[in-house]
Every structure is written in structure tokens, then in C-alpha cells.
Amino acid sequence: MLDAGLKTQLQGYLQNVTQPVELVASLDDSAKAAEMKGLLEDIASVSGGKVSVRLDGDDARKPSFEIRRTGTDIFVTFAGLPLGHEFTSLVLAILQVGGHPPRIEADLAEQVKALDGDFLFETYFSLSCQNCPDVVQALNAMSVLNPRIRHVAIDGALFQGEVEDRKIMAVPTVFLNGESWGQGRMGFEEILAKIDTGAAAREAEKIAAKEPFDVLIVGGGPAGAAAAIYAARKGIRTGVAAERFGGQVLDTLAIENLTGTPHTEGPKLAADLERHVRDYEVDIMNLQKAARLIPGKQPGDLIGVELENGATLKSKTVILATGARWRQMNVPGEAEYRNKGVAYCPHCDGPLFKGKRVAVIGGGNSGVEAAIDLAGIVAHVTLIEYDGKLRADEVLQRKLKSLKNVDIITSALTTEVLGDGGKVTGLTYNDRGTGTSHTVELEGIFVQIGLVPNTEWLAEGGVALSPRGEIEVDAKGQTSVAGVFAAGDATTTPYKQIVIAMGEGSKAALSAFDYLIRLAPAEVEAQAA
CATH class of the missing domain: 3.50.50.60 (FAD/NAD(P)-binding domain)
Structure with missing residues (x-):
């Protein structure tokens, strides 16, 4: 699963583990479960006996695994394979569960330890999201510092049924005790301030x-x-x-x-x-x-x-x-459907629209790059540009025009985001040449129109x-x-x-x-x- 170079690096990191760690897997007969088993066994094989693997997990989410400090109630959970941007989150979780202290200021660590209450956090991430690791790593660290905090990091692309049921259309999305709690990038301090409701007043006084x-x-x-x-x-x-x-x-x-x-x-x-x-x-x-x-x-x-x-x-x-x-379109429906189909980060949220139809608003470099990236994931991309021609670099335009699942509409003014109350269903635009109005049916809109x-x-x-x-x-x-x-x-x-x-x-x-x-x-x- 891991190549020789990565195993060597991992072996060096795992020397910092001071307390025994168990990787407790809950598997099914899927290909991803087989990959997960291979990954966990690779980790254990380079740990010098500090990390062991168990295959008797009973988590309802499969495939998933716990990283547990042996004989304690300190653990974190990953549902899915934490590779890509989340591989660092995996390594840090093993180190921290294994006794290596999180790199957090002492007063913040004490604040987490003093939190009163039971917190079950569930974070939905995508492997291509550069914003997700901050949230995953922060909540993992908190769960190590305070056992009354639990955290499960869930690959939204692998558990699409949950994503659909919970109407998740942007990552990272965080649930707390079963209720929607937060979306987007959040660091350790921001999450802590949101949990500890008295922190803002204390900080203002300070x-x-x-x-x-x-x-x-x-x-x-x-x-x-x-x-x-x-x-x-x-x-x-x-x-x-x-x-x-x-x-x-x-x-x-x-x-x-x-x-x-x-x-x-x-x-x-x-x-x-x-x-x-x-x-x-x-x-x-x-x-x-x-x-x-x-x-x-x-x-x-x-x-x-x-x-x-x-x-x-x-x-x-x-x-x-x-x-x-990011500049917003400021049209009806945009604010209502933000994170419900209206997005601003194609790298973060693109995987959630796999097999769906989306639009990209903006024909500059960022818009054309977004359309190219998304075309490899979604079923179809419609790029809408206000100007009479695209403004992106010529090399990007040539690449975009070579893609078979992309339509380009220029001289178009987006006028409204359409939805069913829960998610985006389309958009309308006016043809600036003829003045006629048109509707495009789709499930996602990525806005890329500058700053x-x-x-x-x-x-x-x-x-x-x-x-x-x-x-x-x-x-x-x-x-x-x-x-x-x-x-x-x-x-x-x-x-x-x-x-x-x-x-x-x-x-x-x-x-x-x-x-x-x-x-x-x-x-x-x-x-x-």
C-alpha cells in the first residue's frame, strides 16, 4: 500500500510513539476495505512493535478504523482511507494517541481539558480538500486531550449515502451530537472558541x-x-x-x-x-x-x-x-444556497459533485482552471462568462475547449440561483446580445469572479x-x-x-x-x- 520511501519516513515518525497504539478496523468485503487493511498493516510493520492491528471492530461505518491508546478510552476514528491531504492527519493522530503531545500552546490545551460536556464531532472531508486537514487535526487533538470529546473523520466520497441524507454539499462539514455545527476551514483556536462560549468575553478583557x-x-x-x-x-x-x-x-x-x-x-x-x-x-x-x-x-x-x-x-x-x-454574484438565491450547491472552492468541494452537472461562473484563469479540474470529476461543466470572450491564458483556453463534457457560454449575465429549498437545481442567465433569458439545470455552481x-x-x-x-x-x-x-x-x-x-x-x-x-x-x- 505504501511505497518504500513513505514507509521509511513513517518509521522515523513512529519513533515518537511512547504508548502502545491499536488500529482497530471495521471492514467489509469491498475493495476499499482491502486497501485499508493493507494500509494499517503497513503502518504496523514499520512501528517497531509500537502499533498493532486488530480486525474485530464493530463500527457501523465500514470500512473504518479506530486509532486507540491500548487499554484506555483515548481514540480517534477515520471512516475511509485518510490519504491525500489527510495522510498527515493520520500520522499526527497516531503520534498523539501514542503519547506524543500535540503542538498546542499550554493555555489552549488546559482550556480543552477543562471543557465540561460530552461532544461527538463528525467531520465530512474530501481527499482533495486543502481546508479539511485543519479541522480534522484540530478535533483529533482535542479528543486526545479530553476523552469526553469524540471525533470521527468521514470521507464524503466514500460514504455518499450519508452525504445525500445529510444534504452535505461542501467540505469540511462538521456535525456535533448529530446536529449541523459548522462548515469551512476552522483552526484549533476557532473551534475551541465556538465550543467554549465564555472564551470570547475572556479574550476581549485580556x-x-x-x-x-x-x-x-x-x-x-x-x-x-x-x-x-x-x-x-x-x-x-x-x-x-x-x-x-x-x-x-x-x-x-x-x-x-x-x-x-x-x-x-x-x-x-x-x-x-x-x-x-x-x-x-x-x-x-x-x-x-x-x-x-x-x-x-x-x-x-x-x-x-x-x-x-x-x-x-x-x-x-x-x-x-x-x-x-472571493467576490460573490449578488443574485437571488446565491446566499440561500451557499454550501447547498453554491461553492467557491472547486478543489475542496468538487468531489462531492461526482457524476453531477455543475456550472463555473467566470472566464478568467481561476474560472477556466476550475472548469478543467471539475471536468475530470463531474458529469458536465457549463462555464458562464460575462464578457464576450474568455479572459484566461490561451494555453488554458485550448485545454478547456478540448474537453468533451464542457460547454462555454459567453456574453452571459447570471441572474438567479434556483433551488428546491434544500439544494441547487439550476440557474438562469441573460444573453447580453439578444436579451433573452435561459435556464440551465444543474446541481452545483462554482463562483470564480475575482476578489x-x-x-x-x-x-x-x-x-x-x-x-x-x-x-x-x-x-x-x-x-x-x-x-x-x-x-x-x-x-x-x-x-x-x-x-x-x-x-x-x-x-x-x-x-x-x-x-x-x-x-x-x-x-x-x-x-x-
């Missing part, structure tokens, strides 16, 4: 008590991470308030144009960015969404950033790096915005407000690319430092008072 920063960065994507590193290296007090560290990079699959890194994936890059930032004395405040900017009355005054939880952070300078998000900057919260902060809502910046990253700088996809800087965001974030940090050292001594003393 944040409100913080001393003013020299530079406060709002946003934790490539621009924010680069700004934090450059600021911290100057020896100044640096803070980062981020809704989710990594930003939109977390939703990106393959990255092949980052200079010096021929290939990486978004979640890995995001983890690398956070790890690099944490090498310095940076105060990272995750899961914090900015609500309002409070500029100083004159240059040199402290600047405030009010968060949605009610706390206000203060700083001598602020760098805005809030990035952008919109996350700047709505700046409406009252005095920061000048472009007609597109982007933060206007000069060559140094300075905004229209003294002491407030900006970088990345939220700004007017052209070309929304990771490498450009990193450069702009670095520049903004250097500009903020230059601003600080040029403040008059009296102004510095006033801020410190």
Missing part, C-alpha cells in the same frame, strides 16, 4: 488590557506576516490582530510562482508564515476581526483599532493588511478608498491618515499576488518604523504617557 504597540498590524496574510517580521526585527513592540492567520492563502491549493519556492500549498505556506512570525516577539491575536479605525486627532497621537468583541487596541502606528475575499477588498470596516476611519473600495496608498504604503499604512490585496497596489503582498508588507513596516523615528521627542513622550 486584549483590552494590553499596552499600546509601536506598530499594530491588522491582518495575518502574506502582507501582514511580512510586515510583522520586518517590524519585529527593528526591536519595536509589534502586534498582529488577524481574523484568521494566513488569510486567503489558506484557501489556495497549488502555489508555483513564489520566487525561490517552486511549489507549495496554501495551508503549508500559511503555517510557515505563522511559524516565522512566532520566531520573533510578536503578539499574535488570532480570531480578532477589526470593526473600526480610530485615528489620532493629530500626527503622533495614538491610533485605535476597535475589534468586533468590543475591545480596543492602541498603537503609535497601524498597518492595514486585511486582504480580500473584493476587506475594507468595509474603514468607512468611518478617514482612510481614503478608491471607487473599488481599495485603500489608497502612496509609494511608501502611507494612507491618507498619518501613521496608518497599508499593504497587500486590500490596497490600490496593482497585481494581487502573494509575492507582491509580501514585498508591500515589508515596505509598509519599514515606512512605519521611519515614521516612528521621525516623531518629535515630545510626541514620543506624549504617546508613552
Whole structure:
């Protein structure tokens, strides 16, 4: 099942197992069950006796297996073969059940251990989803820390009957004690905050008590991470308030144009960015969404950033790096059927539409790439483009047009998402040439029409915005407000690319430092008072 190279790597990892582990399989006579048996036996064969296999499991889901600490009630469950993006989740689960501590801050681990109640989580994932491992790994770690938390990770493509019954049309989808609980990427801290209902108030109180920063960065994507590193290296007090560290990079699959890194994936890059930032004395405040900017009355005054939880952070300078998000169609039915057939990540959710008909909205590179990917999974793809022609690179267009199960419709304006109350059943569009309306029957719609900057919260902060809502910046990253700088996809800087965001974030940090050292001594003393 596993090749020789992977077995050698796995053998090295399993040396960290300190307590015996049993892999308890519940199998049927399917081909997948035979593959699972082979996988588990391969793992045990390189464990040096630390991992054993049992074939007497009685789980109703077959094929599935438990990873159990021998003689205890500590275990996690996988229903399906956790390969692809989930292979790392499998290895981590074995290590953690086997006594190797999760890489979690001590206060968060104690918070999990103190949770009162019985929690049964079920996470539906797909092997091609880059967002799913974060959820699977977080809930697995929690179940190891607190035995009253149970977690089952379920391959939606293998258990399609459950997916249909539970009307799951996006991954990851999480159920808690049998009820729908959450969808989409969630990290450890976010899941914990959602379980522990008192955590937000405690965190707000903690944040409100913080001393003013020299530079406060709002946003934790490539621009924010680069700004934090450059600021911290100057020896100044640096803070980062981020809704989710990594930003939109977390939703990106393959990255092949980052200079010096021929290939990486978004979640890995995001983890690398956070790890690099944490090498310095940076105060990272995750899961914090900015609500309002409070500029100083004159240059040199402290600047405030009010968060949605009610706390206000203060700083001598602020760098805005809030990035952008997927643009929505804003047509009737889109919001109602989001995650019920309307999706924005073809890599994550594509496998759930196997054998079905879908549409891709958008004829740029992202839209055409999505249509090509989906054509290998679904029965049929209809690509709908507003313009009179596709805007993607010619090589992508040639590939798309060679596919037999793809239709391309140009000069078309999508006007409505149709559904039966539970799921998408089609869409309507207007032919911009003739004005006639048409209906396409389908089960899924993947929206790929660009980005919109996350700047709505700046409406009252005095920061000048472009007609597109982007933060206007000069060559140094300075905004229209003294002491407030900006970088990345939220700004007017052209070309929304990771490498450009990193450069702009670095520049903004250097500009903020230059601003600080040029403040008059009296102004510095006033801020410190």
C-alpha cells in the first residue's frame, strides 16, 4: 500500500510513539476495505512493535478504523482511507494517541481539558480538500486531550449515502451530537472558541488590557506576516490582530510562482508564515476581526483599532493588511444556497459533485482552471462568462475547449440561483446580445469572479478608498491618515499576488518604523504617557 520511501519516513515518525497504539478496523468485503487493511498493516510493520492491528471492530461505518491508546478510552476514528491531504492527519493522530503531545500552546490545551460536556464531532472531508486537514487535526487533538470529546473523520466520497441524507454539499462539514455545527476551514483556536462560549468575553478583557504597540498590524496574510517580521526585527513592540492567520492563502491549493519556492500549498505556506512570525516577539491575536479605525486627532497621537468583541487596541502606528475575499454574484438565491450547491472552492468541494452537472461562473484563469479540474470529476461543466470572450491564458483556453463534457457560454449575465429549498437545481442567465433569458439545470455552481477588498470596516476611519473600495496608498504604503499604512490585496497596489503582498508588507513596516523615528521627542513622550 505504501511505497518504500513513505514507509521509511513513517518509521522515523513512529519513533515518537511512547504508548502502545491499536488500529482497530471495521471492514467489509469491498475493495476499499482491502486497501485499508493493507494500509494499517503497513503502518504496523514499520512501528517497531509500537502499533498493532486488530480486525474485530464493530463500527457501523465500514470500512473504518479506530486509532486507540491500548487499554484506555483515548481514540480517534477515520471512516475511509485518510490519504491525500489527510495522510498527515493520520500520522499526527497516531503520534498523539501514542503519547506524543500535540503542538498546542499550554493555555489552549488546559482550556480543552477543562471543557465540561460530552461532544461527538463528525467531520465530512474530501481527499482533495486543502481546508479539511485543519479541522480534522484540530478535533483529533482535542479528543486526545479530553476523552469526553469524540471525533470521527468521514470521507464524503466514500460514504455518499450519508452525504445525500445529510444534504452535505461542501467540505469540511462538521456535525456535533448529530446536529449541523459548522462548515469551512476552522483552526484549533476557532473551534475551541465556538465550543467554549465564555472564551470570547475572556479574550476581549485580556486584549483590552494590553499596552499600546509601536506598530499594530491588522491582518495575518502574506502582507501582514511580512510586515510583522520586518517590524519585529527593528526591536519595536509589534502586534498582529488577524481574523484568521494566513488569510486567503489558506484557501489556495497549488502555489508555483513564489520566487525561490517552486511549489507549495496554501495551508503549508500559511503555517510557515505563522511559524516565522512566532520566531520573533510578536503578539499574535488570532480570531480578532477589526470593526473600526480610530485615528489620532493629530500626527503622533495614538491610533485605535476597535475589534468586533468590543475591545480596543492602541498603537503609535497601524498597518492595514486585511486582504480580500472571493467576490460573490449578488443574485437571488446565491446566499440561500451557499454550501447547498453554491461553492467557491472547486478543489475542496468538487468531489462531492461526482457524476453531477455543475456550472463555473467566470472566464478568467481561476474560472477556466476550475472548469478543467471539475471536468475530470463531474458529469458536465457549463462555464458562464460575462464578457464576450474568455479572459484566461490561451494555453488554458485550448485545454478547456478540448474537453468533451464542457460547454462555454459567453456574453452571459447570471441572474438567479434556483433551488428546491434544500439544494441547487439550476440557474438562469441573460444573453447580453439578444436579451433573452435561459435556464440551465444543474446541481452545483462554482463562483470564480475575482476578489473584493476587506475594507468595509474603514468607512468611518478617514482612510481614503478608491471607487473599488481599495485603500489608497502612496509609494511608501502611507494612507491618507498619518501613521496608518497599508499593504497587500486590500490596497490600490496593482497585481494581487502573494509575492507582491509580501514585498508591500515589508515596505509598509519599514515606512512605519521611519515614521516612528521621525516623531518629535515630545510626541514620543506624549504617546508613552
